[in-house]
Amino acid sequence: MVRIATGGDGGGLAGVEADLLAVCVFEDDDVPQGLLGGTAEVLKDGDFSGKKGSSALVYNPDGLRSPRLLLVGLGSRSSFSLDTLRRVAAAAATRARSLKLDSAAFALPVAEGSAARVAATEAAAEGATLGLYRFDRYKTKAEEHDLSTFTIVSDDEGVAEGAETGAKLAAATVLARDLQNEPSNTATPEFLAQRAREIAERHGMDVTILDRAAIEAEGLNGLATVGRSAENEPRFIVLEHKGGGEDEAPIVLVGKAVTFDSGGISIKPTAGMEDMKFDMSGGAGVLGAMDAVGSLGLPVNVVALVPSTENLPDGNAFKPGDVLTLHSGKTVEIVTTDAEGRLILADALSYARRYNPAAVIDCATLTGACHVALGDHASGLMGNDDGLIEEVRNAGEASGERAWHLPLFDEYTEQIRGNTADLRNSGGRYGGALTAGAFLKEFVDYPWAHLDIAGVAYGAKAKNAYTPKGGSGAPARLLVELLRGRARTGEGANA
Numbered sequence: 001m002v003r004i005a006t007g008g009d010g011g012g013l014a015g016v017e018a019d020l021l022a023v024c025v026f027e028d029d030d031v032p033q034g035l036l037g038g039t040a041e042v043l044k045d046g047d048f049s050g051k052k053g054s055s056a057l058v059y060n061p062d063g064l065r066s067p068r069l070l071l072v073g074l075g076s077r078s079s080f081s082l083d084t085l086r087r088v089a090a091a092a093a094t095r096a097r098s099l100k101l102d103s104a105a106f107a108l109p110v111a112e113g114s115a116a117r118v119a120a121t122e123a124a125a126e127g128a129t130l131g132l133y134r135f136d137r138y139k140t141k142a143e144e145h146d147l148s149t150f151t152i153v154s155d156d157e158g159v160a161e162g163a164e165t166g167a168k169l170a171a172a173t174v175l176a177r178d179l180q181n182e183p184s185n186t187a188t189p190e191f192l193a194q195r196a197r198e199i200a201e202r203h204g205m206d207v208t209i210l211d212r213a214a215i216e217a218e219g220l221n222g223l224a225t226v227g228r229s230a231e232n233e234p235r236f237i238v239l240e241h242k243g244g245g246e247d248e249a250p251i252v253l254v255g256k257a258v259t260f261d262s263g264g265i266s267i268k269p270t271a272g273m274e275d276m277k278f279d280m281s282g283g284a285g286v287l288g289a290m291d292a293v294g295s296l297g298l299p300v301n302v303v304a305l306v307p308s309t310e311n312l313p314d315g316n317a318f319k320p321g322d323v324l325t326l327h328s329g330k331t332v333e334i335v336t337t338d339a340e341g342r343l344i345l346a347d348a349l350s351y352a353r354r355y356n357p358a359a360v361i362d363c364a365t366l367t368g369a370c371h372v373a374l375g376d377h378a379s380g381l382m383g384n385d386d387g388l389i390e391e392v393r394n395a396g397e398a399s400g401e402r403a404w405h406l407p408l409f410d411e412y413t414e415q416i417r418g419n420t421a422d423l424r425n426s427g428g429r430y431g432g433a434l435t436a437g438a439f440l441k442e443f444v445d446y447p448w449a450h451l452d453i454a455g456v457a458y459g460a461k462a463k464n465a466y467t468p469k470g471g472s473g474a475p476a477r478l479l480v481e482l483l484r485g486r487a488r489t490g491e492g493a494n495a
């Protein structure tokens with residue numbers, strides 16, 4: 001992984017020593033200070049205007065020590081956000097890598113000495129690290145060159161720490177992406193459990209792993225039933241970070257981790273089924289977030305619950321028409337064995353009650369319908385608490401992992417009333433993301449938010465400069481952002 005460094009602006013941009021120096025330019029702005037002669041001409045002549053996403057490479061720039069200057073466009077000042085910065089830092093880092101360089105430096109477009117500079121550093125460090133991400137462990141021929149150092153040009157106070165924080169946040173996403181991209185013949189429920197044990201070991205957290213027998217004994221019948229017909233046993237993963245006061249109510253994070261979703265007896269069509277290795281993305285995001293919670297040492301209590309199983313058919317598999325009694329005691333009639341996520345999440349949500357949680361946030365690749373509704377660019381956000389929903393939405397905005405509020409009207413609950421049981425596990429085609437959310441709502445009695453990440457968790461092509469194809473790692477950074485907010489205020493959403 002690239003090393004993120006800071007410093008070196010003692011002599012202004014002129015003295016920066018890197019194989020490539022990237023300088024951000026706002027659209028229609030004056031030539032940034034420190035750029036001279038031919039470089040300034042490139043800007044003035046209008047070949048490069050600072051348009052968002054545009055760039056220009058200048059060789060042997062006048063008055064600079066760096067042999068290459070990359071001008072990167074930020075667009076208008078009014079549209080500027082930290083996410084713009086993540087993207088341009090990623091673009092600069094990947095450009096340097098594709099030029100086979102060893103080092104790149106990045107000048108922040110934020111005034112020296114300002115508090116915004118620390119946040120900007122964080123974003124640039126995240127963007128560079130995430131943009132350079134690739135999953136190549138199964139390529140037998142080593143891929144192209146790696147960039148070794150990315151230096152954020154600043155000697156300001158707090159900036160080195162900002163870079164370190166940014167690198168830790170990026171590491172959470174990288175951990176999540178690595179788990180997602182791993183194929184399901186390796187990434188089994190026990191594999192995820194092992195990664196959870198390692199996170200616990202690294203950060204001094206408590207870890208409990210329930211195996212098949214313990215899952216059955218605990219009455220996690222949704223998880224036990226979905227996992228019954230798979231050779232690779234299910235696991236129920238519990239990670240506890242005790243960073244807050246002893247009697248402080250924890251935040252519980254729940255992540256769906258179906259390591260392969262074939263649909264079961266209600267088997268899915270062939271086209272695209274390979275992507276169902278990503279059906280553990282919620283669990284991956286939660287584990288990634290826990291890694292950052294540990295490395296940042298957040299002073300809050302956090303519990304992660306990750307129900308993990310394969311969804312595969314065999315002679316012992318559960319079937320449409322079956323009735324299950326879930327962990328909470330409620331009964332569910334199975335309409336389709338492909339609506340398995342809500343069964344294992346319902347168990348985890350009712351298990352969460354023992355913690356008297358301050359809030360519970362679950363995330364899951366739960367419905368294709370959510371992907372249809374919001375496309376690739378936002379998670380569906382549902383819940384029972386306006387303050388918490390606003391808090392999640394804000395964390396999504398700040399982290400660049402957007403979430404959009406969708407309704408849970410009572411009518412959606414009507415749609416999932418059962419014939420022979422309390423509930424049915426599908427409400428039909430219309431409002432599929434919402435009837436899934438309404439199903440989960442039946443199992444909570446605390447402030448709760450649900451993120452349907454089916455559209456954002458992975459993609460066949462890059463979503464933006466810092467999110468390459470494959471697993472995106474979302475919503476790991478959203479979750480960490482929310483927990484950092486709780487750590488700052490020391491209290492809940494409505495405080």
Ligand code: BES
Pocket residue numbers: 261279336338339340341365366367368369371425426427428432454455
């Ligand atoms: N894992 C899928 C949801 C999914 C589908 C995620 C496509 C990403 C891309 C989930 O288990 C599922 O199969 N949901 C069904 C629910 C339906 C049967 C009620 C769906 O969305 O079709």
Ligand code: MN
Pocket residue numbers: 261263337338339340341
């Ligand atoms: Mn399914």
Ligand code: ZN
Pocket residue numbers: 258261279338340341365366
């Ligand atoms: Zn699924």
